[in-house]
Amino acid sequence: MKQDIQDHANQKLPLQGAGGAREAILAAVLQNQPELQQLPDIAFLKGDTEGAQEKYITTLTTIGGKVLKVKSFDEIKALIPQHFNADKRVVSTLTELSDIAELNQGEPIDPHTLEDIELSVIRAHFGVAENGSVWVTEDLMGQRVLPFICQHLAVVIDAENIVPTMHEAYQRIGSAKTGFGTFIAGPSKTADIEQSLVVGAHGPRSMTVFLLG
Amino acid sequence: MSQNITTHTDKKLPLQGAGGADHATLAEIFNKDEDRVNWHDETLWWIRAKRDISVHKIPEWEALREAASQIKHNVLSNMHVYLQQFEANALANGIVVHWAADGAEHNAIVHSLIKKHNVTRMVKSKSMLTEELHLNEYLAENGIDVIDSDLGERIVQLAKEPPSHIVLPCIHKKKEEIGELFHQYLGTPAGNSDPQFLTETARHHLRETFLTRKVALTGVNFAVAETGEFVVCTNEGNADMGAHLSDIHIASMGIEKLIPERKHLGVFLRLLTRSATGQPITTYSSHFSKPRDGQEMHIIIVDNGRTVQLGREEFRNSLKCIRCGACMNTCPVYRRSGGHSYHNAISGPIGAILAPNLDMKKYADLPFASTLCGSCSNVCPVKIDIHDQLYKWRQVIVQNGYAPTAKKISMQVMATTLASPTAYHIAGKGARLVMKFAPFALNNSLNPWYKQRDMPKPPEESFGEWYKKNRKAP
Numbered sequence: 009m010k011q012d013i014q015d016h017a018n019q020k021l022p023l024q025g026a027g028g029a030r031e032a033i034l035a036a037v038l039q040n041q042p043e044l045q046q047l048p049d050i051a052f053l054k055g056d057t058e059g060a061q062e063k064y065i066t067t068l069t070t071i072g073g074k075v076l077k078v079k080s081f082d083e084i085k086a087l088i089p090q091h092f093n094a095d096k097r098v099v100s101t102l103t104e105l106s107d108i109a110e111l112n113q114g115e116p117i118d119p120h121t122l123e124d125i126e127l128s129v130i131r132a133h134f135g136v137a138e139n140g141s142v143w144v145t146e147d148l149m150g151q152r153v154l155p156f157i158c159q160h161l162a163v164v165i166d167a168e169n170i171v172p173t174m175h176e177a178y179q180r181i182g183s184a185k186t187g188f189g190t191f192i193a194g195p196s197k198t199a200d201i202e203q204s205l206v207v208g209a210h211g212p213r214s215m216t217v218f219l220l221g
Numbered sequence: 222m223s224q225n226i227t228t229h230t231d232k233k234l235p236l237q238g239a240g241g242a243d244h245a246t247l248a249e250i251f252n253k254d255e256d257r258v259n260w261h262d263e264t265l266w267w268i269r270a271k272r273d274i275s276v277h278k279i280p281e282w283e284a285l286r287e288a289a290s291q292i293k294h295n296v297l298s299n300m301h302v303y304l305q306q307f308e309a310n311a312l313a314n315g316i317v318v319h320w321a322a323d324g325a326e327h328n329a330i331v332h333s334l335i336k337k338h339n340v341t342r343m344v345k346s347k348s349m350l351t352e353e354l355h356l357n358e359y360l361a362e363n364g365i366d367v368i369d370s371d372l373g374e375r376i377v378q379l380a381k382e383p384p385s386h387i388v389l390p391c392i393h394k395k396k397e398e399i400g401e402l403f404h405q406y407l408g409t410p411a412g413n414s415d416p417q418f419l420t421e422t423a424r425h426h427l428r429e430t431f432l433t434r435k436v437a438l439t440g441v442n443f444a445v446a447e448t449g450e451f452v453v454c455t456n457e458g459n460a461d462m463g464a465h466l467s468d469i470h471i472a473s474m475g476i477e478k479l480i481p482e483r484k485h486l487g488v489f490l491r492l493l494t495r496s497a498t499g500q501p502i503t504t505y506s507s508h509f510s511k512p513r514d515g516q517e518m519h520i521i522i523v524d525n526g527r528t529v530q531l532g533r534e535e536f537r538n539s540l541k542c543i544r545c546g547a548c549m550n551t552c553p554v555y556r557r558s559g560g561h562s563y564h565n566a567i568s569g570p571i572g573a574i575l576a577p578n579l580d581m582k583k584y585a586d587l588p589f590a591s592t593l594c595g596s597c598s599n600v601c602p603v604k605i606d607i608h609d610q611l612y613k614w615r616q617v618i619v620q621n622g623y624a625p626t627a628k629k630i631s632m633q634v635m636a637t638t639l640a641s642p643t644a645y646h647i648a649g650k651g652a653r654l655v656m657k658f659a660p661f662a663l664n665n666s667l668n669p670w671y672k673q674r675d676m677p678k679p680p681e682e683s684f685g686e687w688y689k690k691n692r693k694a695p
Contacts, residue, residue, distance in 0.1 A: 030320035033476065033524045038301045040532030045298045047481060048291040050488060053281060067501060116514060119466055120432055138491075139501035152513055153465035156458050156505075174487040174502075181483070183448075187314075187511035191490075193502050196458040200373035200389065202396045203264055204416035209372060210427060211458030211505070 055172025060137040061219070064170045068140030071194040072207055073215045077167070081105065084164065084218050088127070091216065092160055096126035101150040102164065105129055112150035119153040128158035128212075132192075134169040135217065136177050141193035142217065143177060145186040152188050156196075161212040163192070167221035243586035243625070245669075248558035261393060262556040268389075269550040271499030272600065279495070289488050290604035293541035296479050297531060303446040303479045304522070310449025311520055314511045319521045324354035327523050331356060331438065331471060332363055334519060338469060340435050346453070346460035347371040348440030349387050349544060350473050350523060352566040356438075368430050370459040372423050379406050385560025387567060388497050388546035393559050427459070437463035441474035441520075442543070443489055447482040450510040451520065454493065454503040461507055469517045472509070476527050477540040489543060492602035496545040530578045535613045539574045541603045548597035548607055554590050563587060570597040574610045577618065585623035588614035646685065653679045 065075045076091075078084050081104040088094055088108060099122065100109035109129060130149060132142035142163050146152055155161050171177050181189075196211030207213060252258055276282050296303060308318045321327035335343060343360070345351065345367055357367050357378075369378045373390035377383065379402045384390030391399070400414030409422050439460045443452040451472055453460045464470045480489065494500045512518035531537050549555045549569030560568035565576040565584060570591060576584035588611045597607040618624055624632070638644045655662050656679040664671045682690075 029322040029326055029524070032322055033320055033522070033528060034301060034304060036524070036528035037304065037476070037531065040528055040537075041300050042298045042534070042537065045291070045294045047295045048288050050288050050292075050484065053284065053288065053488070071500065123428075123432060136502075141502055141506070146513075151465075153462070156461045156465065174491050175484075178484045178487045183483070185448075185510070186508075187513065188507070188509055190461070190505055190507040191502065193504050196456070196504055198372045198420060198457050199498075200371070200376065200391055201399055201416040201419055202394075203268070203389075203392075204396075206417050206420040208424065209420060209457035209459070210370070210424060210431070210462050 050175070053173075053175045055138060055176060057172055057176075060170045060172045061167060063137040063172070064135050064140065065219070067137060068135075068194065068215075068217060071140050072197065073140055073194040073217060075217045075219055077219045079221070081220075084129075084220075087218075088129070088162070092127045092162075094127070097124055098127045098129070099125050099150070099154065099158070100129035101148060101154070102129060102131060112154065114147070114150050117151065119151050119157070122151060122153060122157050125154075125158040127160045127162060128154050129162045129164070130155060132163045132165045134171055134177070134180060135165050136172075136174060136191070137170055138173045139191075139193050141191040143181065143189065143191055145184075145189040147186065149188075155190075155192060156211045158212055160214045160216070161192070161195075162216045162218060164218045164220055167219045242564070244558065244562050244564070244590040245586070247562035247564060248554075248590075249672075251559040251562055252557070257395070258557055258559075260395075261559060264392065265550045265556045268498060269547070269600070272496055272547060272550065273499075275495040275499040275501065279491070285488060285492055286602055286604050289492055289543075289602060290541065292480060292485050292488065293603050296477075296481065297537060297540055299481075300476065300479065300531070303481060304476060306446040307444055307449055307479055308522070310447070312449070314449045315518070316449065316512065317517065317519045319519060321521055321523045321525075323523075323525045324356075324359075327354050327473065327521055327525070328356050328359040330521055331473075332360060332365065334469060334471060335360075335365055335436055338435060342366045342368070342434055343436040343438060344368050344370050344430050344434040344463045344467070345438040346440065346455060346463055347374060347390075348438065348473055349384075349566060350440060350475055350525075351438070352383060354473075354523070354525060356473075368427070368434070370427050370430065370457075370463055371455070372420060372457060372459075375423060375427065376402060379403075383561070383566065385568065386546060386549055387544050387569075393561065428462075431459075431462045431466050434463070434466075435468045436471065437467035437469070438471045438473065439464055441472050441478050442493070443480050443486060444474055444478045444520075445481075445483050445486065446479055448510065450483075450508050451478075452486060452490075452506060452508050454490075454506050456500075456504045458505050461505055464507075464509070465513070467516070469519070470509070470512065471519045471521065473521045473523060475523050475525070477542070493543055493545050496547040496600065496602040526579050530575070533578065535617075536574060536578060536610055538605050539571065539578075539607075539610060541605050542571050542575075543603055545602055547600040547602065551596045551600050553592060553594065553596070558590065563590070570607045570611065571605070574607060574614060577614050581618060581621060582623050585618045586625065588612075588618060589625075589628070646683075649683050653681075653683070 098109040099112050132144045135142050195207045195215045196209045197207045198209040199205045311318050319330050360367050369375050376391040385393040396414040403409040404411045439453050441451045442454045494503050548571050552570050555569040563572050565572050573587035576587050591611045593608050595608045638648050
């Protein structure tokens with residue numbers, strides 16, 4: 009066993025970004041890391057594409073989300089007032105919904121002004137059958153905080169854009185560069201008080217996916 | 222052996238009831254309320270059962286664990302390259318990267334960032350690293366008000382306690398106690414302990430916090446070397462609410478949070494939440510690559526003893542941990558002694574192999590707080606040999622002279638007895654006689670064995686005696 013590798017406590021405070029700590033940590037890592045072990049090939053890990061859509065619906069419903077199958081944006085427009093209080097503030101990134109929602113497509117605004125949103129409607133790239141999540145990047149959010157700060161969240165995905173597992177999800181994401189992206193699976197929730205599940209912790213109280221196609 | 226590698230151990234620990242007391246003493250305090258112990262035990266086992274149901278739905282689960290384990294072995298063996306790759310990519314993405322050797326350096330960096338922006342308040346989402354480094358206490362001493370935004374963490378913060386579990390911070394608290402805390406601090410009606418109502422109250426209280434704090438600190442679940450991005454997982458959305466409404470986002474990570482490539486997130490995100498709570502994934506798995514326009518984003522990469530653990534061949538595997546908490550939920554000792562009895566930020570079996578690296582003397586008791594049943598190793602999603610490491614720590618601790626005195630004496634007596642056949646036979650016979658004719662000599666309040674259990678009825682004779690009597694002449 010290697011001992012007395014370094015005496016951290018005597019190090020001076022580091023300068024921002026590159027002080028003594030950086031060099032000391034890297035030197036200690038180099039000295040102490042074991043012999044190189046190869047990365048495993050994970051290409052064999054993949055899911056079953058068959059029945060992915062049905063599985064997606066079941067999974068999202070189980071974790072507290074809702075799925076509505078629709079054929080067109082007109083149908084979505086008709087469903088929104090039935091499922092949400094459309095008299096309150098509704099914000100969307102989708103031009104198709106501009107006559108029923110306030111449009112936000114990433115114009116520079118103070119994110120705090122979104123505080124009173126009742127419903128956000130955004131698009132997602134795809135859904136993941138095994139966990140009910142959708143993958144959204146910031147170009148689809150308008151504002152990063154938009155899918156989090158609203159009381160209710162609705163997401164539109166194309167019905168054919170369902171991948172079976174997270175492996176296919178990352179294959180699909182590939183090396184795309186984005187400032188921020190997130191998997192969202194259902195409404196915000198907590199079970200911190202005696203493991204009693206409560207929906208609507210800090211984020212949306214509900215999540216609805218419009219499965220288009 | 223290198224001791225005192227950190228300075229934070231000198232600080233006053235906020236652990237309730239832990240005035241230097243060891244695990245057994247603290248567990249005894251927890252065990253006074255038998256109903257609560259049973260409830261704690263059953264609640265955690267219920268979570269373990271949920272984990273099982275979720276895991277059994279994935280036929281390739283064992284292959285996933287093996288892949289995760291091998292990826293983490295590669296990370297540990299190539300960390301020197303990955304750290305620099307991550308730093309270069311994060312810098313290229315516009316993130317400021319800081320390095321901190323220990324808690325004092327980390328906390329000073331956070332404080333300097335807060336001061337630079339002339340604010341005195343910060344919102345923080347779940348970060349066990351900042352618990353380990355005692356950031357909140359340090360900032361409080363420096364006049365900075367920190368609000369923890371994870372509901373469970375906010376509850377223990379109001380109660381002035383540390384989290385008792387890394388995923389379920391207030392799992393030791395009954396809802397009535399939480400209702401009382403909310404009544405006292407958030408003005409809810411006395412006697413109301415409905416989880417729905419209390420959560421709604423916290424939602425309003427913390428929303429105001431999110432909207433008014435300029436600095437937000439989050440933890441890091443995974444940091445990707447290939448892309449310079451980091452991933453933060455929450456169910457509540459509190460990390461995102463804090464980060465996206467802040468002017469400055471600070472993310473604190475231990476060096477072991479690295480993974481090589483983005484595609485490896487597929488493996489770890491499949492394992493993490495299923496192991497933790499039985500959910501298929503957390504509600505939010507957020508990937509931060511760049512600050513938003515006008516925002517500052519900082520990453521603090523922390524060592525705090527991790528490089529020393531990396532050099533301990535027998536214990537370096539503990540750095541594979543992804544902090545799911547499955548080893549705690551399944552541990553018969555954790556479930557019946559409570560997280561606070563471990564008097565360390567990370568409790569349970571994994572905490573008991575991480576803590577002695579930080580201070581072997583102070584945490585000498587923890588590797589002994591285990592039955593070595595191996596359940597922790599069985600559920601670990603990255604295949605850490607947890608119970609083997611607990612066993613190995615016991616040996617290192619005894620060799621270094623840190624074993625508790627009573628244990629040292631009894632082990633010496635036992636070694637002498639077992640080394641001599643005569644002494645062994647006399648001792649065996651003596652014990653059988655005492656148990657038969659004078660059980661009170663053993664079964665009394667001085668002998669901790671009898672606190673929760675009884676001895677089996679002693680046999681009339683030993684196997685040796687029976688064999689002598691019954692063996693036939695050849």
